[in-house]
Amino acid sequence: MLNYRKIGKKTRSAQVGETVTWIIATLIIIGILIIFLVVSSFMSKIKAIHVGDLGIDMKESNLVKEKTFFAEQLNSQNKEIIENIIKGQNG
Amino acid sequence: MNLINNKKGDKIISVYWFAILIIVAGGIFGMVYIFYGTPYDVREIEANILTNQVADCVSYAGRINANLISNSKVSQKTGEDFLKMCHLNFNSSEEKVGQYYVEVKFYNLSDLNNPILNIKAGNNNWLADCVIQEKQKQENLPQCIEKSFYSVDEKNNQYIIKILTAVGKSEKNVKL
Numbered sequence: 001m002l003n004y005r006k007i008g009k010k011t012r013s014a015q016v017g018e019t020v021t022w023i024i025a026t027l028i029i030i031g032i033l034i035i036f037l038v039v040s041s042f043m044s045k046i047k048a049i050h051v052g053d054l055g056i057d058m059k060e061s062n063l064v065k066e067k068t069f070f071a072e073q074l075n076s077q078n079k080e081i082i083e084n085i086i087k088g089q090n091g
Numbered sequence: 092m093n094l095i096n097n098k099k100g101d102k103i104i105s106v107y108w109f110a111i112l113i114i115v116a117g118g119i120f121g122m123v124y125i126f127y128g129t130p131y132d133v134r135e136i137e138a139n140i141l142t143n144q145v146a147d148c149v150s151y152a153g154r155i156n157a158n159l160i161s162n163s164k165v166s167q168k169t170g171e172d173f174l175k176m177c178h179l180n181f182n183s184s185e186e187k188v189g190q191y192y193v194e195v196k197f198y199n200l201s202d203l204n205n206p207i208l209n210i211k212a213g214n215n216n217w218l219a220d221c222v223i224q225e226k227q228k229q230e231n232l233p234q235c236i237e238k239s240f241y242s243v244d245e246k247n248n249q250y251i252i253k254i255l256t257a258v259g260k261s262e263k264n265v266k267l
Contacts, residue, residue: 022107029111033118040122044266048132048230051139063143064254068241070153075247078200082241085203085251089239 064090132264134234141179141256142238145193148177149252150242159208160197160244170212181213189214190259192233200249207250217257231267233259 068086072079149156158176159166173195174181181191192213196206221235235257242250261267 026107026111030114033115037118037121037125040126044126044129047129048135048264050135054136064146064238064240067146067150067153071150071240071242071249072153074153075243075249078249082200082249082251086239086241089237089251089253 129266130264132230134258134260134264135236137260138234138236138256138258141191141193141258142236142254144179145177145195145254145256146238146240146252148179149195149197149254150240153242155197155242155244155250155252157245159210160250162246163244163248165197165208167208168210170210173210174212179212186260188216188259190233192217192255192257194218194255196253196255198251198253200251203251206253213257214259217259218255221255221257230265231261233257233261 068082072082149159156176159168168176173193179193181189183190192215193211195208195210197208198206217233217235220232223229224232224235235255237253237255239251239253242252244250
């Protein structure tokens with residue numbers, strides 16, 4: 001003879017187990033979404049483009065440095081002093 | 092009776108899937124909005140380009156522009172004259188307030204504290220912000236760049252030229 005009370009209990013605990021699985025799955029989905037949202041927010045903050053990020057051609061063509069170089073070809077007196085001053089000011 | 096209960100369970104599952112779909116879609120929308128809603132900040136590059144343009148104007152191939160210093164004689168220039176001379180236009184139809192500021196100082200090698208020529212052009216309100224930026228970098232304030240180089244006049248007199256450029260445009264480059 002079938003014990004309906006036992007079967008009922010088993011069915012209920014199976015349902016509870018399934019519900020818990022769904023809840024955990026939902027929490028994991030929400031958690032992953034929050035992580036991605038935080039990462040995209042962080043990535044959006046570093047969207048500033050600096051000169052150093054550009055291609056090597058742009059980085060190395062320092063026009064201001066070239067000007068000093070050209071002027072030194074015309075008058076190279078006090079070369080070291082001038083270079084020290086410029087180094088100090090340009091950092 | 093059992094059949095009715097099973098149908099109810101199916102309905103709940105369908106609603107649950109629909110809710111998950113909305114949450115995931117909302118999350119993806121949020122990510123895209125956050126990332127692409129933030130503009131690229133190109134002010135540093137803009138300030139560098141402006142500095143190069145001004146440097147090219149005041150000194151070419153190592154010689155100072157004769158319109159500024161010729162045979163040790165300094166010709167004072169107003170900001171507007173300077174902008175005209177350098178083919179620069181700081182007025183923009185898009186912005187109500189000037190977004191650029193340029194300051195060029197010429198120093199004799201013998202006296203690096205007192206400039207013999209000081210040219211200022213553009214919106215000088217940005218200058219105060221540059222001082223703050225030096226102490227602590229803040230995105231909302233204008234980006235400032237200061238560069239120095241060496242140049243000579245026609246008689247090979249030596250000068251140090253200091254260029255300070257500031258670019259505002261916070262609204263277009265930073266998410267406020």
